[in-house]
Each structure stands twice: as C-alpha cells, then as structure tokens.
C-alpha cells in the first residue's frame with residue numbers, strides 16, 4: 001500500500017516536471033529553426049537549418065549532422081565522422097569535442113601513454129581563432145600545433161616548465177606549468193604534437209604527464225590540480241565557425257535560387273574568419289535567417305533585458321515602444337524621462353482653461369478699475385467745468401503769478417488735509433456751508449469751507465467772487481488761499497484764524513472783560529477801514545452784505561479779520577445799487593434795503609453801526625429779555641440815546657476809564673450809521689476816518705499826555721495810511 005502511494009507520487013512529480021519542461025521548451029523555441037517535418041534536435045543539441053540530420057532537411061550534404069540514437073541522450077556527429085557536436089548556433093558557430101594530446105611517463109623514465117590527435121574540418125568550417133586557445137600543460141613539456149590553413153601549412157608551439165609545484169598559480173597560463181597561444185585564422189586541419197625534454201624524470205614527484213589541446217578558452221581554467229586530473233579527461237570542446245559556400249555576399253546574391261539568406265528580414269555578411277557568407281536577421285528580429293519565414297519580430301516587451309520601459313511596453317514590427325498610462329506623459333523609458341504623472345492632454349486643457357479664465361477675470365477687474373478711475377476723473381472734470389474751473393484758471397493765468405496768489409487745490413489734497421472731512425474737524429457751520437480745520441502737507445493750517453450747492457446760473461459770479469476775494473490781500477480780511485473745483489460742491493480754502501469771533505469776545509463774560517475799549521476801538525477802526533476799502537478801493541467795489549460780529553474773526557493779537565464773503569456782491573462799476581433778494585442776518589439788516597430790495601454800500605454801513613453798538617453795549621443784537629419795541633438792539637440803542645440814557649446801556653467793562661468823550665463820539669457815529677435813510681448815513685470811508693482819528697488821538701494822548709491840543713490837531717491833519725492792498729500799493733487819504 002505504502003509503496004503504491006510512493007509510486008503514484010513519483011509519477012505525479014514526473015508529470016509536473018514534464019509539463020514544466022514542455023512549457024520551458026515552448027517559450028524558448030517559439031520560432032522554427034528547422035524546415036517543417038524535420039527534426040531540429042539531436043539529444044540536447046539543437047540542429048538549425050542549414051544543418052539537418054536527413055536528406056531534404058539540410059542545405060546540402062556539407063551540413064549533414066549524424067545523430068546516433070544508440071547513445072542516451074543521442075549524440076550528434078559532424079557529417080559521417082566521429083567529431084562530436086555539442087551545440088550549433090545560428091550565428092555561425094558550432095562546438096565540437098576534440099581530443100587532448102598526452103605524453104605520460106613512469107617512474108623508471110619509460111613512456112606509458114602517448115596520444116597526438118588531429119582533426120580535419122570540411123571546407124566550409126574553420127577553427128575559431130579568437131574563442132580557441134592552444135594550451136600546453138606540464139612541468140617538462142613543449143608542444144606544437146600544426147596543420148593547414150587555406151591551402152598552406154602553419155605551425156606554432158608553446159613550452160610549459162616548472163621546478164616546484166608551489167610555483168604554479170591558478171588561472172595563469174604564462175609558461176609556469178601552463179602555456180597558451182593563439183592559432184591563425186582559416187585553420188581547417190589541426191595536428192598536435194606534445195613532447196617532454198627529460199621524460200618528466202625531474203618533476204616526477206608532482207607531474208608525470210604532458211598535455212596539449214586546442215579548446216574553447218572559457219571552458220578551461222588552469223589550476224595546479226589539473227596537472228594530474230587532466231589525465232582522465234579525454235576531450236574538450238572547440239569552437240568551429242561555419243559559413244555558406246566559399247564566395248562573397250555579392251557573388252551569392254547573383255543567384256537568388258542558391259542564395260542562402262531566404263528570410264526577407266535578413267541580411268548577408270562576411271565572417272572575418274574563413275570563406276563564404278553568413279545570414280543575419282535584422283535588428284529587432286530573431287529566428288533563423290536561412291528559412292523563408294525564419295526572421296520573426298522580437299517581442300521585446302516579453303524580455304526585460306531587451307526592453308526598457310517603466311510602465312507599459314508595446315511591441316512594434318522590428319522594435320518596441322514605451323507607453324505611459326492615461327494621465328501620464330514622458331518617454332516612459334527607465335533610463336529616460338519615464339512616465340510623469342498628471343500632464344495628460346486633459347490636465348493641460350483644464351490648466352489652460354483655468355489660466356485663461358484667471359487672465360480674463362484679472363483683465364476684467366483691471367478694465368473695471370480703469371473705467372472707474374476714468375469715470376472719477378471724468379466726474380471731477382465735470383465738476384471742475386460745472387464749478388467754473390476753466391474760467392478761474394484763465395483769470396488766474398492771465399494775472400501775474402505771485403506766491404501769495406490763490407491757487408486751485410485738488411480734491412485729494414483737501415481730503416487728506418481734513419482727514420476725509422471728518423466731523424471732528426468741523427469748526428463752524430453756517431448758512432453758506434460747513435467750515436473744516438485742515439492741515440496742508442506744507443504744515444499750513446487752513447480753514448476749508450464746503451459751500452452749499454452752487455447754482456449753475458451763478459457759476460460765473462461765484463468764480464468772479466472767488467477771483468476777486470483771492471485778490472484782496474488786506475491784513476483785515478481773512479485771506480482766501482484758493483479753492484477746489486473738482487468736487488460736486490466747491491471748496492474754499494482760507495487762512496486759519498485762531499482766536500474766535502468778535503461775537504464770542506463780546507458775549508462771553510470773561511472775554512468781554514479782557515476786551516478793553518482800546519481794543520474795541522481798534523477792531524472798529526480796522527473793520528471800518530477794510531469795509532471802506534472794499535467799497536471804494538476794490539475794483540469792482542464789493543458789498544459785504546453780511547457784516548456782523550460773528551463774521552469778524554480775531555487773531556492772537558486781536559487784529560480783526562473780516563470773513564464770510566459768501567453773501568457778498570460785486571457791484572458792477574456802472575451801477576451804484578443792486579436789486580437782489582434780501583439776504584443777511586436779522587438784527588443787522590438795513591431796514592431800507594429790507595423795504596426796497598435795493599442793495600447799496602450803505603447797507604454795510606448800517607450793519608457796521610449795529611456792530612459798533614454791540615461793541616459799546618456788549619448786548620445781544622436780538623434779545624427777548626427787552627420790551628417788544630426794544631428787542632432789536634439798534635432800536636433799543638437809539639431810544640436810550642433819545643432819552644439821554646446812554647451811559648446806562650454802555651458796557652461796564654468800558655466806562656470809568658476817563659474816555660467819556662470817545663464813547664460819546666463813537667455812540668454818535670453809531671447813531672448816524674443807523675439812520676433809516678441810507679443817504680443820511682455816512683460812507684464807510686468817513687466812518688473809517690473818524691474811527692481812525694479817534695484811535696490815533698487816543699494813542700497820541702497816551703504816548704504824550706502833555707501834548708497840546710493844537711499840536712494834536714496838526715498831527716491828525718497829517719496824512720496817514722488807511723488802506724493797503726495785496727500789491728503793496730497804498731491809498732493815501734488826507735483828512
């Protein structure tokens with residue numbers, strides 16, 4: 001039972017081995033090497049065409065291989081000789097086994113073995129002169145190889161000697177125990193003779209034989225042990241080159257029916273040893289070039305040593321190509337770029353589209369930005385035009401340029417100066433607009449007035465006003481530094497006056513106390529002077545139209561600065577009065593103007609009279625504390641004068657200074673200014689001169705208390721400057 005099982009197992013194993021062997025053979029020999037119906041093997045030896053074992057299988061009788069099947073495995077022999085073949089290659093070589101020449105001696109010096117073999121190759125065969133070496137082994141030995149090459153003799157030899165076994169070196173055939181030499185080309189008959197000098201008598205202890213052979217060099221390596229072991233070896237393989245015929249390729253191709261390279265994918269070449277020609281499959285093809293369909297395309301992809309692909313290999317006729325999977329690109333070769341991920345056409349397309357969209361979006365953004373900017377510039381320009389920019393510009397350029405000249409500011413400049421018109425910068429708000437405090441980049445502090453919407457029809461007038469005001473460079477007028485026209489509402493830029501308005505100084509109790517009569521008189525004289533200048537010296541004359549204490553600013557040294565020319569009117573030179581809508585501040589308004597709507601310079605005189613009364617009384621222009629008919633300060637003041645009660649209404653801060661005469665004079669002047677009929681009122685020039693006279697006499701009396709009255713009169717009679725304009729000209733007015 002156990003034996004049965006064992007047998008079964010062995011049979012199974014054999015079957016598996018057989019299948020394995022079959023698959024191995026089938027993969028290796030997947031192309032025909034021999035003609036159909038011809039056996040292509042003899043034992044282990046593959047027999048490709050032109051060789052063959054039977055008639056009709058070989059090219060001609062020269063390529064007969066005798067296969068003796070009595071041996072196991074069967075042995076192949078060249079022609080009908082005893083030369084055994086161990087392999088035949090289609091590249092033009094075959095291996096045959098060749099005898100070793102021997103010469104052996106016994107201890108008593110007699111030869112016990114001698115063999116000098118020879119081999120004669122058929123005409124189409126020659127001993128390979130590079131793969132084979134004539135090798136001589138022994139320590140008392142010389143040997144010859146001789147025979148025929150083409151149609152003449154050759155002879156060459158070698159000597160191998162040694163005294164001591166220790167001198168022998170493995171792998172070296174340089175003469176010590178082993179000697180090698182090459183043979184010439186085109187050798188077809190080989191005779192070998194080996195001889196001893198002294199019948200090995202001196203080296204008998206370690207070497208009693210001499211050997212010589214012509215064999216494949218790679219099949220034999222020298223070692224000291226071969227000195228004795230070679231004795232039992234009979235034959236060694238020798239490489240023999242074979243070729244077709246004895247003519248050249250050109251000669252052979254003349255007769256295509258006898259031409260041996262039958263495969264269309266083959267070429268003919270001449271071997272560098274021997275006669276005839278050989279056939280070779282083209283590159284990328286393999287098989288037997290001597291068969292009509294012998295050369296077949298090599299599937300390089302199946303052999304990693306032939307192909308060089310990283311991922312996928314595709315075989316082509318005569319070659320192969322490396323292919324990268326989807327989503328990869330590159331040459332796909334292992335030693336090349338290989339396959340690189342993610343750069344497929346789709347990826348590139350998507351990238352390109354994404355890039356395109358990005359570019360378009362960016363371009364659109366940029367275009368939009370440019371458009372916005374253009375729009376803004378256009379709008380600014382529109383405002384500039386609407387606000388009369390060109391007109392002003394023209395006027396400004398026509399004038400001589402001077403550093404004090406008003407200039408046109410840009411909206412950006414003023415935005416920066418006022419922290420974008422922040423509420424914290426507001427210093428005043430009136431009927432005409434809002435006033436902001438601003439810091440220019442040159443460290444100047446300015447007041448920026450944001451006007452209310454300018455009527456389109458009044459543009460020219462507005463510009464004219466700005467232009468005229470910019471020309472007034474009077475020390476008692478708040479200087480207009482310039483304007484900004486590229487905003488929806490025009491902006492006016494003034495010098496900044498830091499000490500508040502006269503109104504504040506009169507109505508604040510502590511400030512009023514500090515505002516002495518001298519100061520008040522000076523302020524009155526200065527304001528009168530500047531109004532007189534505006535009425536008469538300015539060209540064309542200007543009517544302020546809104547003279548009031550709130551429009552008179554004071555600087556640190558209490559110099560008066562008249563401001564807010566927003567309501568001012570330029571009086572055309574050929575007209576002495578203008579018909580306008582009544583405008584001004586209630587309490588200061590000229591009653592005649594209110595009735596007739598006829599604006600004259602005398603309206604400003606009336607308003608100035610009210611300011612004088614304010615200075616004298618320190619009272620509010622309009623007060624509900626007073627009786628109905630005295631609610632208006634002007635009427636109240638006039639009624640007290642009528643009742644001779646002047647000193648009861650005067651401000652306590654200014655009386656008791658021994659200046660009663662002056663107070664009375666100024667009160668009388670105020671009374672004249674407040675006449676209902678404009679014609680009855682003095683001109684501003686007269687008012688100014690009177691006040692200036694008072695001021696000067698006051699100054700004079702203080703400086704020179706002992707000065708006599710006549711001298712003082714003469715002093716008053718002297719010329720003095722009342723006005724000075726921007727160009728430094730002065731108008732002299734004699735008393």
Ligand SMILES: *[C@@H]1O[C@H](CO)[C@@H](O)[C@H](O)[C@H]1NC(C)=O
Pocket residue numbers: 036037
């Ligand atoms: C091969 O042998 C088979 C059968 O023995 C025969 O039919 C066929 O014709 C032969 N082919 C050639 C090319 O000789």
Ligand SMILES: *[C@@H]1O[C@H](CO)[C@@H](O)[C@H](O)[C@H]1NC(C)=O
Pocket residue numbers: 044073086
């Ligand atoms: C030939 O075949 C035998 C047995 O099958 C094996 O031992 C030997 O190594 C083979 N020789 C060659 C050269 O393949």
Ligand SMILES: *[C@@H]1O[C@H](CO)[C@@H](O)[C@H](O)[C@H]1NC(C)=O
Pocket residue numbers: 068069070
């Ligand atoms: C085969 O070899 C044997 C033994 O060497 C020999 O007797 C026989 O004649 C050979 N057969 C052929 C056909 O050569």
Ligand SMILES: *[C@@H]1O[C@H](CO)[C@@H](O)[C@H](O)[C@H]1NC(C)=O
Pocket residue numbers: 104105106107112205206207208228
């Ligand atoms: C030659 O020497 C070997 C050992 O070196 C020996 O076995 C052999 O018998 C010797 N032959 C003769 C003929 O003496």
Ligand SMILES: *[C@@H]1O[C@H](CO)[C@@H](O)[C@H](O)[C@H]1NC(C)=O
Pocket residue numbers: 106107108110
């Ligand atoms: C030399 O030795 C061999 C055997 O080793 C022997 O047959 C032969 O007769 C001997 N010859 C002489 C002359 O002694």
Ligand SMILES: *[C@@H]1O[C@H](CO)[C@@H](O)[C@H](O)[C@H]1NC(C)=O
Pocket residue numbers: 109110111198199
């Ligand atoms: C060497 O051997 C040969 C052949 O046996 C013989 O003729 C010769 O005399 C021997 N020489 C010596 C020196 O022994």
Ligand SMILES: *[C@@H]1O[C@H](CO)[C@@H](O)[C@H](O)[C@H]1NC(C)=O
Pocket residue numbers: 118146147190191
């Ligand atoms: C080679 O050996 C053969 C056979 O013994 C002989 O006929 C031939 O003359 C020898 N050739 C030479 C060059 O010795």
Ligand SMILES: *[C@@H]1O[C@H](CO)[C@@H](O)[C@H](O)[C@H]1NC(C)=O
Pocket residue numbers: 060061062244245246258
């Ligand atoms: C065999 O063929 C070759 C080349 O075709 C030719 O040179 C040679 O003479 C032929 N031999 C015989 C025996 O026909």
Ligand SMILES: *[C@@H]1O[C@H](CO)[C@@H](O)[C@H](O)[C@H]1NC(C)=O
Pocket residue numbers: 246247
């Ligand atoms: C080739 O061989 C033929 C006969 O075998 C002979 O007539 C011819 O001269 C040879 N040609 C050469 C180039 O050896």
Ligand SMILES: *[C@@H]1O[C@H](CO)[C@@H](O)[C@H](O)[C@H]1NC(C)=O
Pocket residue numbers: 255257258
């Ligand atoms: C070509 O070769 C064939 C076969 O070898 C032969 O029968 C024929 O005569 C040759 N033709 C010429 C022109 O040599």
Ligand SMILES: *[C@@H]1O[C@H](CO)[C@@H](O)[C@H](O)[C@H]1NC(C)=O
Pocket residue numbers: 092093128129130131239241271272273274
């Ligand atoms: C001699 O043999 C070597 C190795 O097999 C081979 O490369 C070379 O081509 C052969 N020489 C000729 C002339 O065929």
